[in-house]
Amino acid sequence: MIARPASLALALATAVGMAPAHGAAGGAASPGALFDPVARVVMSPRCINCHQAEAPRQKDAGVLHAQQVVRGKDGHGSAVLQCAACHQATNTAQGKVPGAPNWHLAPLSMRWQDLDKKGVCEQMRDPKRNGNRKGGTQVIEHMTSDPLVLWAWNPGNNRTRPPMSHQEFLKVLEQWAEAGMPCPP
Amino acid sequence: MISLNINGKAAQVDADPDTPLLWVLRDLLDLSGTKFGCGMALCGACTVHIDGQPTRSCVMPVSGAVGKRIATIEAIGDTPVGKRVQQAWAEIDVPQCGYCQSGQIMAATALLREIPKPTDKDIDQAMSGNICRCGTYPRIRMAIHKAAGQRGES
Numbered sequence: 058m059i060a061r062p063a064s065l066a067l068a069l070a071t072a073v074g075m076a077p078a079h080g081a082a083g084g085a086a087s088p089g090a091l092f093d094p095v096a097r098v099v100m101s102p103r104c105i106n107c108h109q110a111e112a113p114r115q116k117d118a119g120v121l122h123a124q125q126v127v128r129g130k131d132g133h134g135s136a137v138l139q140c141a142a143c144h145q146a147t148n149t150a151q152g153k154v155p156g157a158p159n160w161h162l163a164p165l166s167m168r169w170q171d172l173d174k175k176g177v178c179e180q181m182r183d184p185k186r187n188g189n190r191k192g193g194t195q196v197i198e199h200m201t202s203d204p205l206v207l208w209a210w211n212p213g214n215n216r217t218r219p220p221m222s223h224q225e226f227l228k229v230l231e232q233w234a235e236a237g238m239p240c241p242p
Numbered sequence: 243m244i245s246l247n248i249n250g251k252a253a254q255v256d257a258d259p260d261t262p263l264l265w266v267l268r269d270l271l272d273l274s275g276t277k278f279g280c281g282m283a284l285c286g287a288c289t290v291h292i293d294g295q296p297t298r299s300c301v302m303p304v305s306g307a308v309g310k311r312i313a314t315i316e317a318i319g320d321t322p323v324g325k326r327v328q329q330a331w332a333e334i335d336v337p338q339c340g341y342c343q344s345g346q347i348m349a350a351t352a353l354l355r356e357i358p359k360p361t362d363k364d365i366d367q368a369m370s371g372n373i374c375r376c377g378t379y380p381r382i383r384m385a386i387h388k389a390a391g392q393r394g395e396s
Contacts, residue, residue, distance in 0.1 A: 123284070125370035135367035137352040142297050142371065143283035149262075149301040150282045 088239035089178070094229040096174045098219040099181070103209035107162050108169040117217050132162040152213035157204045164188060178240035193234025200230055244304055248273070249317035259305035264288045266304045267314060275315035275344050279373075286372030289345035290314050296352045296371075315344035323389075324351045330389035338376035346372050350386050359390050 098104065106114040113122040129135045134142070144160035163169075166186045169177050180186045181196060190196045200206055210223045219226065233239070246253045248271065255270045267273040267290070276299060279287030283298040290299045291313035292306075318324035327350050337343045346369070353360055353368040360368070365386055374382065387394040 125366060127367055129367075136356040136364070137296055137349065137368045138371050139295055142289075142295065143301060145302055145306055149303070154283050154301050 087242070088236055089175075089241035091229070091233040091236050091239055092174065092178045092241055094221065095181075095226075095233050096177060098221060098226050098229075099177060100169065100174065101209075101219045102217060103212055103219055104206075105169050107205070108167055109162060110165065110168045110170045113162055128162050128165065132164055134161075148213040155208070155212060155214075155216075157208040160205065175241045178238075182238040182240070193231075193238055196238075197227065197230055197234060201227060244308060246304070246307060246312060247310070248312045249314060249320075250311075255304070257304050260303045262300050263290070263302045263304045263307050263312070264299040267299060273314050273316050277341055277344060279342065279345075284373070285342070286345040286349065287342050289348040289372065291348060291352060294352065294355065296349045313348075315348060318347060318351055321351070323354050326389045327351045327354065327385070330385040334381050334385045334388060336378055336381040336385050338374075338378055342372060342374045342376075346374065346382055350382070350389070353386065354390055359392055360386065362394070 099108075102114075102117045102119055106116075106119055110128070112125075112127050114120060115122050124138070126138065126140075127135050129139070134140045140160040140162075143154055145154070145156040146158045147156045148154065149156055167180065167188055169180065172180060182193075184191050187196060188199065190199060207223070209219055212218060221229075243254045243256055244259065244266075246255060246266070248267070253271060255266050257266050257270060264276060264278060267276050268278070276290055277287040278300060279285035281300050283301045286296075286298065288298055288300040289296045291297065291311070292302070293310045294313075319328050324347070327347055331337070331343070331347060336346075349369055349372045353364065357364050357368075362383065365383055369382065369386075384394055
């Protein structure tokens with residue numbers, strides 16, 4: 058929170074300089090609109106269901122995870138009902154049970170629960186709340202290589218995927234990062 | 243051949259690496275105390291311990307258990323906590339049909355190892371993935387408190 062005014066000022070200054078090109082490319086009315094396509098992905102169920110505070114959610118409706126699963130001490134579930142009790146390194150049971158290496162909730166600091174688009178944007182560019190990722194490059198790296206992120210585009214069992222391809226997502230993410238990570242007003 | 247450590251003993255099985263651990267236990271090793279319930283990690287009947295953590299063996303590929311300690315209901319009474327849990331279960335006469343009970347005992351034993359004096363909330367958070375169609379939940383809770391040597395909260 059304390060560091061944000063400085064980074065916001067820098068972000069806006071950068072964004073203003075680059076806004077025309079990106080505005081034209083994305084049809085954006087303001088620099089913050091560059092976050093719109095990013096938000097459509099990260100706020101979709103496959104992503105936001107595990108960026109929760111106390112408990113993961115499931116399905117496209119985001120219902121609380123069955124079996125009263127909770128975050129626990131470190132995002133891996135309660136002491137003896139851990140995510141790995143059911144979630145293996147790959148999908149199992151003909152895809153019905155999701156799986157990827159080290160299945161877990163996003164860290165508590167990275168929760169998006171109850172945040173609007175602006176709130177998610179501000180969280181994603183704040184190293185104190187984005188997993189200490191200092192800048193767009195590191196945020197993009199997370200989105201490029203994290204096995205749980207990648208699972209969202211290959212969820213199996215006819216689960217809904219994010220609303221654009223992973224390649225397209227990285228492209229709009231890069232555009233947002235290059236513009237200084239501007240957020241909606 | 244796949245090498246496994248089951249209940250402290252080495253075992254060799256000829257199985258496809260993707261075979262669920264449950265079928266290796268039941269069909270290849272005759273350890274049939276672990277039950278098949280839903281096949282989708284939704285009911286907990288197939289719970290075993292993998293390195294001490296309750297795990298649904300119906301969805302765990304046997305390859306995932308290689309190099310880890312697998313414990314099943316057949317040997318849980320050999321551990322001090324497991325023995326206490328089984329005694330409490332018998333004294334309170336927890337089971338009705340009994341089908342889910344090996345999974346319940348595996349989950350309860352892991353809980354008491356991790357949290358020797360669990361609260362009702364601890365019990366809820368540990369046991370909520372183990373379903374009992376007979377509804378023996380009050381007796382399960384009572385037995386866990388008894389095995390912990392404490393009076394229940396409720």
